[in-house]
Amino acid sequence: MALLPILKYPHPLLEQASTAIAAWDEHLKALVTDMFETMYRAKGLGLAAIQVAVPLRVFVADVGRERRQPQVFINPRIVKQSGQIDSVEGCLSYPGFEGLVRRSARVRVEAWDLEHKKFSVNASALGARVMQHEIDHLDGILFMRKAVPGTVQAVEKKSGNAAG
Ligand code: NI
Numbered sequence: 001m002a003l004l005p006i007l008k009y010p011h012p013l014l015e016q017a018s019t020a021i022a023a024w025d026e027h028l029k030a031l032v033t034d035m036f037e038t039m040y041r042a043k044g045l046g047l048a049a050i051q052v053a054v055p056l057r058v059f060v061a062d063v064g065r066e067r068r069q070p071q072v073f074i075n076p077r078i079v080k081q082s083g084q085i086d087s088v089e090g091c092l093s094y095p096g097f098e099g100l101v102r103r104s105a106r107v108r109v110e111a112w113d114l115e116h117k118k119f120s121v122n123a124s125a126l127g128a129r130v131m132q133h134e135i136d137h138l139d140g141i142l143f144m145r146k147a148v149p150g151t152v153q154a155v156e157k158k159s160g161n162a163a164g
Contacts, residue, residue: 046164048137099147
């Protein structure tokens with residue numbers, strides 16, 4: 001296992017779209033293991049591969065209160081969404097800043113797991129927000145690009161709001 005450096009804005013890779021994963025091999029398993037370690041160490045709720053300089057469509061997340069619900073999403077896509085909610089969020093790749101972002105309140109996401117099995121999950125509240133934030137990363141979109149204008153600001157201390 002290895003802790004990976006997290007790219008910080010304005011690194012150009014962060015605004016590049018990632019490529020679909022085609023090979024479920026040992027490299028992918030090792031990458032996911034390292035991404036979990038990196039995400040937990042950084043106290044993030046989610047982490048996309050592009051944030052550790054790997055432009056592939058995979059992200060990890062854990063929105064469990066006890067931080068014991070690791071989830072991996074390979075080639076994820078939102079297949080259903082409803083409602084709208086504005087909430088403050090941040091990003092491990094833009095530390096020290098937060099902003100108000102309007103997101104769907106509920107989403108259904110389809111993806112593949114590490115065993116190449118397709119699955120889908122319905123999420124709301126924090127889970128839905130984290131999934132949308134991470135899928136945006138896979139499309140090269142940072143939260144401040146879609147934040148409500150004028151709401152992105154420096155925060156002195158981490159507020160504990162969603163960051164991934
Ligand atoms: Ni982020």
